[in-house]
Amino acid sequence: NAGVTQTPKFQVLKTGQSMTLQCAQDMNHEYMSWYRQDPGMGLRLIHYSVGAGITDQGEVPNGYNVSRSTTEDFPLRLLSAAPSQTSVYFCASSYQAGAYNEQFFGPGTRLTVL
Amino acid sequence: EDKVVQSPLSLVVHEGDTVTLNCSYEVTNFRSLLWYKQEKKAPTFLFMLTSSGIEKKSGRLSSILDKKELFSILNITATQTGDSAIYLCAGGGGSQGNLIFGKGTKLSVKP
Numbered sequence: 383n384a385g386v387t388q389t390p391k392f393q394v395l396k397t398g399q400s401m402t403l404q405c406a407q408d409m410n411h412e413y414m415s416w417y418r419q420d421p422g423m424g425l426r427l428i429h430y431s432v433g434a435g436i437t438d439q440g441e442v443p444n445g446y447n448v449s450r451s452t453t454e455d456f457p458l459r460l461l462s463a464a465p466s467q468t469s470v471y472f473c474a475s476s477y478q479a480g481a482y483n484e485q486f487f488g489p490g491t492r493l494t495v496l
Numbered sequence: 497e498d499k500v501v502q503s504p505l506s507l508v509v510h511e512g513d514t515v516t517l518n519c520s521y522e523v524t525n526f527r528s529l530l531w532y533k534q535e536k537k538a539p540t541f542l543f544m545l546t547s548s549g550i551e552k553k554s555g556r557l558s559s560i561l562d563k564k565e566l567f568s569i570l571n572i573t574a575t576q577t578g579d580s581a582i583y584l585c586a587g588g589g590g591s592q593g594n595l596i597f598g599k600g601t602k603l604s605v606k607p
Contacts, residue, residue, distance in 0.1 A: 415594070425586075481589055481595065484530075487538035487540070
């Protein structure tokens with residue numbers, strides 16, 4: 383099992399550019415989520431999905447879109463990158479929501495917006 | 497507003513010391529309290545606590561939850577340099593069971 387994979391590992395964007403962060407899991411987990419981690423801020427939930435075709439907003443959703451067309455994949459789209467979106471992004475998956483069982487995290491994507 | 501507060505934010509100890517990390521929470525529809533360890537990469541799961549007063553233990557690490565006072569502690573005995581990491585506490589709840597993370601405690605263990 384590869385677990386949770388994320389691509390790319392690093393990315394530099396210019397303000398206004400768009401891009402998609404990829405996330406995939408091979409554990410047949412229903413629940414997937416995206417977090418961002420800023421220095422001294424812990425993890426903040428951006429968007430989450432409880433199953434294919436179902437997505438919802440987390441704590442900090444502005445400027446991001448998600449979709450969940452399959453159980454395995456949960457891409458995160460930055461529509462028009464801003465310097466405030468410079469962060470490390472983690473994708474996570476679990477059988478159910480994080481309150482009920484262990485979440486497995488991907489290795490992260492470090493994004494810099496100039 | 498839901499929140500999770502960890503203290504201290506950073507801590508420096510020497511090998512062999514015992515440390516206690518604190519976590520207080522205010523989470524709507526609280527279901528569980530989770531601890532994760534983050535070294536240089538992604539967080540990894542340590543404990544999930546749902547019942548008050550029952551200690552969870554794994555080797556030198558242990559944790560307990562007090563649902564009346566809304567806090568949890570993570571104890572690490574006989575610390576080793578490999579325990580150096582950020583320890584994240586998260587409260588699980590809300591309408592969908594999502595996690596609210598604290599800012600983390602950065603633990604540095606010196607030889």
